Amino acid sequence: MDRSSFRLEGDFGEIRWQEPLSRHTTWKLGGPARALVLPERPDQVAALLRYCQEKQIPLLVLGNGSNLLVRDSGWPGVALKLSKLQQLELSGEKIRAQAGVLLPVLARKTMAAGLAGLEWAGGIPATVGGAVLMNAGAHGGQMAEVVEKVTILNWQGEEEVWSSQELDYGYRSSRLKAARPGVVIEASFRLTPADPVQLQQRAQELLAWRQQHQPLNLPSCGSVFKNPPGGSAGRLIESAGCKGWQEGQIQVSPVHANFFVNLGGGTASEALRLMERVQARVAQVHGIKLEPEVQIVG
Numbered sequence: 216m217d218r219s220s221f222r223l224e225g226d227f228g229e230i231r232w233q234e235p236l237s238r239h240t241t242w243k244l245g246g247p248a249r250a251l252v253l254p255e256r257p258d259q260v261a262a263l264l265r266y267c268q269e270k271q272i273p274l275l276v277l278g279n280g281s282n283l284l285v286r287d288s289g290w291p292g293v294a295l296k297l298s299k300l301q302q303l304e305l306s307g308e309k310i311r312a313q314a315g316v317l318l319p320v321l322a323r324k325t326m327a328a329g330l331a332g333l334e335w336a337g338g339i340p341a342t343v344g345g346a347v348l349m350n351a352g353a354h355g356g357q358m359a360e361v362v363e364k365v366t367i368l369n370w371q372g373e374e375e376v377w378s379s380q381e382l383d384y385g386y387r388s389s390r391l392k393a394a395r396p397g398v399v400i401e402a403s404f405r406l407t408p409a410d411p412v413q414l415q416q417r418a419q420e421l422l423a424w425r426q427q428h429q430p431l432n433l434p435s436c437g438s439v440f441k442n443p444p445g446g447s448a449g450r451l452i453e454s455a456g457c458k459g460w461q462e463g464q465i466q467v468s469p470v471h472a473n474f475f476v477n478l479g480g481g482t483a484s485e486a487l488r489l490m491e492r493v494q495a496r497v498a499q500v501h502g503i504k505l506e507p508e509v510q511i512v513g
């Protein structure tokens with residue numbers, strides 16, 4: 216891969232050539248993107264989408280990289296990261312957040328304003344864009360319950376507004392994820408008034424639970440596999456005897472078996488090999504095929 220195979224001519228924001236995506240994923244894995252682009256405004260995103268469409272440059276959208284496994288070979292085209300789209304507006308019970316706002320920031324600010332609905336979200340290292348697409352959720356809460364509408368730019372750079380109903384939410388799924396109609400630029404939420412002190416107490420309890428039950432001191436992508444209907448992927452992996460299994464520097468966490476941690480210097484190939492071994496063992500022991508929750512790209 217070299218940068219000479221395509222150029223980026225236009226006002227798209229900051230461009231970094233041959234940027235290692237291991238710097239942009241929470242698992243700290245992944246080879247370089249030929250170009251990482253960091254727009255500051257939606258019109259720059261729209262211009263980039265049109266340009267990539269016209270020049271047939273493959274495009275990867277990055278949120279906070281907390282559910283992404285980028286292969287070691289990297290991404291041959293443009294990786295678009297929306298971390299500079301940071302506007303957040305609270306007006307009564309209505310909230311508007313741009314795609315790059317981090318979910319824990321959104322949760323903290325809405326709770327401080329006495330708005331309930333995102334207490335479960337404080338420990339999820341996602342962006343609004345990634346969380347809305349994945350229908351992120353925890354402790355019985357999920358994005359589907361609070362999203363009112365989502366503004367996207369389709370691949371031609373045109374704005375579309377999708378209502379919550381049109382997003383067709385399911386467990387860790389949405390029409391945005393299934394159909395990939397474009398790039399999430401912002402989302403609006405409707406929350407309900409509540410006592411900020413009680414909300415923050417509840418959020419603290421949930422964070423403390425996470426710290427006790429999840430290996431948060433090491434890089435990971437959160438849950439590697441989806442929970443099968445009525446079951447827990449972590450419990451299936453543990454009871455199949457896979458806790459502590461290792462491929463290179465990637466390990467099935469002894470703390471939580473559905474978290475595979477990077478012990479330092481791990482590679483995406485090691486993570487993929489470990490996923491395959493664990494899938495095979497769980498299928499052999501329990502007769503269940505685990506489906507990856509992590510999005511594999513590259």
Ligand SMILES: Cc1cc2nc3c(=O)[nH]c(=O)nc-3n(C[C@H](O)[C@H](O)[C@H](O)COP(=O)(O)OP(=O)(O)OC[C@H]3O[C@@H](n4cnc5c(N)ncnc54)[C@H](O)[C@@H]3O)c2cc1C
Binds near residue numbers: 278283435436
């Ligand atoms: C320690 C840890 C704990 C976690 N706990 C939870 C949990 O409790 N519950 C849970 O649901 N998840 C959890 N996760 C997983 C992860 O945080 C979620 O899946 C989250 O929704 C991913 O958001 P992101 O912004 O990081 O998206 P990324 O990982 O960057 O991207 C995920 C997918 O969304 C797409 N995407 C991202 N942004 C946009 C956009 N603006 N427009 C269009 N497409 C976009 C990407 O192309 C990719 O396909 C955890 C992860 C970690 C590391």
